[in-house]
Amino acid sequence: MGTEIGRVRGLGSAGHGAQHWWHQKLTAGTNFLLIVWLLASIATLPSYDHGTVRLWLHSAWAAIPMALLIASVFYHFRLGLQVVIEDYSHKESRFVLTVLVNVFTLATAGTAIFSILKVAFGATA
Amino acid sequence: MASKPARPRSPHLFSGPMQLHYRWSPAMTASIVHRATGDGMATIGTLLLVWWLAAIAAGPAAYGVFLDVFTTSTGSLNLLGWIVGVGLTWSVFQHMMSGIRHLVMDTGAAFELKVNQRLALLTFVASTLLTIAFWLFLGNK
Numbered sequence: 001m002g003t004e005i006g007r008v009r010g011l012g013s014a015g016h017g018a019q020h021w022w023h024q025k026l027t028a029g030t031n032f033l034l035i036v037w038l039l040a041s042i043a044t045l046p047s048y049d050h051g052t053v054r055l056w057l058h059s060a061w062a063a064i065p066m067a068l069l070i071a072s073v074f075y076h077f078r079l080g081l082q083v084v085i086e087d088y089s090h091k092e093s094r095f096v097l098t099v100l101v102n103v104f105t106l107a108t109a110g111t112a113i114f115s116i117l118k119v120a121f122g123a124t125a
Numbered sequence: 126m127a128s129k130p131a132r133p134r135s136p137h138l139f140s141g142p143m144q145l146h147y148r149w150s151p152a153m154t155a156s157i158v159h160r161a162t163g164d165g166m167a168t169i170g171t172l173l174l175v176w177w178l179a180a181i182a183a184g185p186a187a188y189g190v191f192l193d194v195f196t197t198s199t200g201s202l203n204l205l206g207w208i209v210g211v212g213l214t215w216s217v218f219q220h221m222m223s224g225i226r227h228l229v230m231d232t233g234a235a236f237e238l239k240v241n242q243r244l245a246l247l248t249f250v251a252s253t254l255l256t257i258a259f260w261l262f263l264g265n266k
Contacts, residue, residue, distance in 0.1 A: 025231070028224050035217060043262055050188040054181050066178075077167035084164060108175045115175075115182035122182075 020079060027076035034069040054119055063120035070112045078105040151245035158249075159223040162216040170213055214259055219252035 041062065046052060056062050078101060085097045147153075180191040195206035202210060226244050229235050235244050 025228070028228065032221060032224070035221065039214075039217070039259065043259065043266075048192075050181070050185040053188070057178075057181055074171070077163065077171065080163050081167055084160065104171075108171050112175045112178050115178040118182040 020082075024076065024079045027072050027079070030068075030072040031076055034065055034072055037065050038069060055124075057116065057119045058122065058124060060120065063116050067113055067116050070109055070116070074105050074109045074112075078102070081105075151242045151249075155223055155226065155245040155248055159220060159227075162220040162223075166213065166216050166220065169209075170216070173209070173213070211256065211260065215252060215256045218255040218259075219248065222248040222251045222255075 041056070045056060057066065081101045082098060085094055085101065089097050176191060180187040195202060195209060197203045226235070226248050229244070235241055
């Protein structure tokens, strides 16, 4: 009997702890590959004016890894910021900050992906 | 209970005028810098990356605003450009080297005192050298 939260309380962990750690490690690996690609791409761009940079991002060879980078890096930092909040913040502020981190991550990721797709599917010139 | 002898105190990093109860080790520095660089990139780095991508998508005028904040009229980096540019690239390399250290230690290796300290110090040497190499490459293009 009782409410669901009443039955769950005191029964220990939900059993999902390892998933957070493992996803942080998986995205650390994919981040490494994608960030090395981004640094190498930026370093080898002939110039940094709008036309050059836009033409670079227009190519699928740049747009696809950049979209994957957003997914991998943003998921990784969302997991990381959650740990920081859980370490330093307690009670109500922990809940509020965790929600804000999710909102921040989704809003920035959404803007980034939209921008990449707009350039990738836009006209060449 | 004034007659009781002084109990061992729980260790604190700071007591009185910034006194350390623990001897500071490279591993502690690597740990907190990993968190600081991660937080910095997750907030400032994310906003700058998204601004850059949105400016590319929005067009030459919006991209010009982005460039103007970090460059002088001659096209070279201004003070803010240098601080943000070098700060972010060092953060990327430091977090990357420190992350590789974490992956090594996840296997159960490098917990011996000497090796652990050397590996922690090595992350700073490597990230600083990589940052210098990256900017020398950009400068000599």
